[in-house]
Amino acid sequence: MVALNFTLICMTSDNNVTVHNGFPTHDYTSIEQGYLMWSVAIGSMVGTFPFSWLYTNYGARFVFFGAGVLSAFSTALIPLAASLDFVFFVALRFTQGFAYAADFAAIGVLCSRWASLKQNALFLSVLTCYSALATSFTNPMAGLFCESAFFGWPSIYYFNAVVSIILFGAWLHFYDDFPEKSNYVSKVELEKIHRNKTKAHIEMDSYVPYKQILTHKVVLSCWLNAFADLFTAVFMHTYLPQYIRYALGYTVAETGLISAIPTILYIPMKVVFGYSSDKFKCISERSKLLIFNGIAVGVPSVLYVFVAFVEARDINVVIVIIIHIFYGAAGGAFYKCATLTSRQYSHFVIASIQFIKCVTLFLAPTLMTVIVTDTSDFYKWRIIYLIFAVILFVSNIVFQVYATDEPASFTELSRSRKNSSAVATSSVLATA
Numbered sequence: 001m002v003a004l005n006f007t008l009i010c011m012t013s014d015n016n017v018t019v020h021n022g023f024p025t026h027d028y029t030s031i032e033q034g035y036l037m038w039s040v041a042i043g044s045m046v047g048t049f050p051f052s053w054l055y056t057n058y059g060a061r062f063v064f065f066g067a068g069v070l071s072a073f074s075t076a077l078i079p080l081a082a083s084l085d086f087v088f089f090v091a092l093r094f095t096q097g098f099a100y101a102a103d104f105a106a107i108g109v110l111c112s113r114w115a116s117l118k119q120n121a122l123f124l125s126v127l128t129c130y131s132a133l134a135t136s137f138t139n140p141m142a143g144l145f146c147e148s149a150f151f152g153w154p155s156i157y158y159f160n161a162v163v164s165i166i167l168f169g170a171w172l173h174f175y176d177d178f179p180e181k182s183n184y185v186s187k188v189e190l191e192k193i194h195r196n197k198t199k200a201h202i203e204m205d206s207y208v209p210y211k212q213i214l215t216h217k218v219v220l221s222c223w224l225n226a227f228a229d230l231f232t233a234v235f236m237h238t239y240l241p242q243y244i245r246y247a248l249g250y251t252v253a254e255t256g257l258i259s260a261i262p263t264i265l266y267i268p269m270k271v272v273f274g275y276s277s278d279k280f281k282c283i284s285e286r287s288k289l290l291i292f293n294g295i296a297v298g299v300p301s302v303l304y305v306f307v308a309f310v311e312a313r314d315i316n317v318v319i320v321i322i323i324h325i326f327y328g329a330a331g332g333a334f335y336k337c338a339t340l341t342s343r344q345y346s347h348f349v350i351a352s353i354q355f356i357k358c359v360t361l362f363l364a365p366t367l368m369t370v371i372v373t374d375t376s377d378f379y380k381w382r383i384i385y386l387i388f389a390v391i392l393f394v395s396n397i398v399f400q401v402y403a404t405d406e407p408a409s410f411t412e413l414s415r416s417r418k419n420s421s422a423v424a425t426s427s428v429l430a431t432a
Contacts, residue, residue: 002131002134002135002138002139002237002238003075003078003138003142003156003157003160004036004078004093005135005139005237005238005239005241006138006139006142006143006146006156006241006256006259007142007146007153007156007157008028008033008242009146009241009242009245009252009255010142010145010146010152010153010252011025011026011027011028011082011153026082030368030369030373031369032086033365033369034365034366034368034369035090036089036090036093037093037238037361037362037364037365037368038361038362038365038366039090039091039093039094039097040093040094040096040097040100040361041097041358041359041360041361041362041365042094042097042358042362043093043094043095043096043097043098043099043100043101044097044098044100044101044354044355044357044358044361045097045101045355045358045359045362046097046098046101047097047098047099047100047101047102048101048104048105048351048352048354048355048358049351049355050101051063051067051101051102051105051351052105052347052348052351055105055106055108055109055347055351056208056347056348059109059177060105060106060109060110060175060177061171061172061175061176061177062172063102064102064106064168064171064175065168065171065172067099067101067102068099068102068164068165068167068168068171069165069168070095070098070099071095071096071099071100071164072160072161072162072164072165072168073161074092074095074096074099075096075157075160075161075164076157076158076161077092078092078157079153079154079157079158097358097361101354101358103130103354104350104351104353104354104357105347105348105350105351105354107124107127107128107350108339108346108347108348108349108350108351109177109347110123110127111123111124111127111339111346111347111350112339112343112344112346112347113177113178113179114179114193115193115339116192116193116194116195117195117340118195118278119278120278120336120339120340121273121274121275121277121278121292121331121332121335121336122271122274122275122277122278122331123274124274124331124335124336124339125270125271125273125274125275125277125328125330125331125332125335126270126271126274126331128270128330128331128335129266129267129270129271131233131234131237132237132263132266132267132270132324133263133267135237135259135260135263136260136263136264136266136267138156138160139241139256139259139260139263140256140257140260141156141159142156142256143252143253143255143256143257144256145159146252146256147252147253179193179194207413208345208348209345209410209413210348212408212409212410212413213342213345213348213349213408213410216341216408216410217402218337218341218402218403218404218408219338219341219342219349219408220402221334221337221398221399221401221402221403222334222335222337222338222341222349222353222399222403223338223352223353223356224395224398224399225293225297225333225334225395225396225398225399226334226335226338226353226356226357227356227359227360227391227395228297228391228392228394228395228396229296229297229327229330229334229392229395230353230356230357230360231360231363231364231388231391232300232304232388232391232392233324233327234357234360234361234364235360235364235367235368235384235388236262236320236323236324237263238364238365238368239364239368239372240259240262240320241255241256241259242375243375243381244258244259244317245375246375246376247375247376247377247378247381248313248316248317248378249313250313258317261321262320262321262323262324262325263324265321265324265325266324266325266327266328267328269325269328270327270328270329270330270331272328273292273295273296273328273329273331273332274331274332276332277292277329277331277332277336278332284405285340285405286403286404286405288332289332289333289336289337289403289404289405290399290400290403292329292330292332292333292336293329293333293334293337293396293399293400293403294396294400295326295329295333296326296327296328296329296330296332296333296334297330297333297334297392297395297396297399298392298393298396299326300323300326300327300388300392301388301389301390301391301392301393301396302389302393303319303322303323303326304323304385304386304388304389304392305385305386305389306319307319307320307323307385308381308382308385308386308389309382311378333399334399334403335350335353337399337403337404337405338350338353340405340406340407341404341405341406341407341408341411342407342408342410342411343407343408343411344411345410345411367384367387368384371383371384372384
């Protein structure tokens with residue numbers, strides 16, 4: 001899905017390598033590029049809650065595999081769609097977005113079923129690396145393919161489709177929805193996974209107390225910080241190649257390598273932050289949540305001000321890289337708070353973060369279309385970075401007020417308990 005962010009540069013008729021070697025050229029207006037981005041966002045928004053329902057009722061193994069196959073085939077058809085019809089292209093992007101909606105709910109299921117309460121941050125940190133990993137893998141590969149006289153930009157999509165089929169085949173082979181049924185889990189490991197979890201958490205029936213979750217202040221503060229983090233990060237992941245290429249003036253090959261650096265560093269730092277959040281015992285769990293959220297959301301709010309005003313391109317790029325490193329602390333911040341608060345219902349809470357991400361996928365191209373009318377104008381980008389600074393700063397303040405590591409009252413609710421309460425109430429009424 002992220003391949004388009006880079007290949008938009010390669011597709012243009014002013015790309016000498018593409019033109020010289022006879023690869024197809026496509027010059028899309030900023031509005032058309034917006035449609036291609038918005039279609040992914042709309043597809044993700046449409047798919048978020050259906051996938052959440054499917055995971056709740058059927059587990060993640062086959063549902064996530066199906067989403068992966070759908071994503072792979074729609075990716076492989078992109079070069080054909082670009083040559084045939086723009087509407088077909090937009091439809092495939094919608095399909096990619098729909099499949100993409102499966103990701104966050106799968107993370108929620110994995111954390112609920114497979115993560116011990118002592119390893120939530122590490123699980124979340126590793127699992128939420130997928131966007132950064134995809135970008136760090138795709139951008140340099142796209143740069144090499146675009147500059148290649150033999151492969152060209154269409155090969156990026158074919159290559160990604162093949163890799164996707166292989167990876168999702170591995171998922172189907174190794175993953176099981178229930179740790180106790182897995183051939184790869186020992187009794188000792190199973191005990192650690194289930195330690196201190198309630199019966200309702202372990203059994204995870206299909207009941208979800210939607211109203212209580214949607215009105216809970218801690219959950220809402222986590223969602224607000226998720227929006228701030230994802231909105232700014234999604235925008236940077238999407239448009240960083242264009243910012244580096246046009247606003248800062250680097251070459252296409254340099255753009256591919258430089259735009260991959262933030263995400264390459266982000267991944268190991270995310271794991272380090274997640275591990276540290278779980279292992280530090282010298283301070284309380286709530287204090288760790290506040291500190292890590294300050295690192296993930298508060299510090300970037302300040303650094304974006306520097307990005308907005310530092311015009312020296314090398315220094316500017318370094319600051320952007322540092323911002324991405326601090327983003328890595330999110331696994332020990334609002335993500336961890338969301339799972340600790342919602343426990344067995346974290347799959348819905350995390351799936352809702354996917355919906356928030358879908359909204360940001362819609363807002364990012366809108367912001368780009370409205371404000372950055374000229375990608376080479378550094379001062380247009382400045383406005384966006386200042387907006388990011390304000391959003392991140394306010395969100396972090398809200399989190400500092402409401403964050404907690406205690407399970408919410410709605411975690412005591414389950415289908416069996418609800419039915420028992422209903423039976424008891426009926427008995428009382430009948431007696432009366």
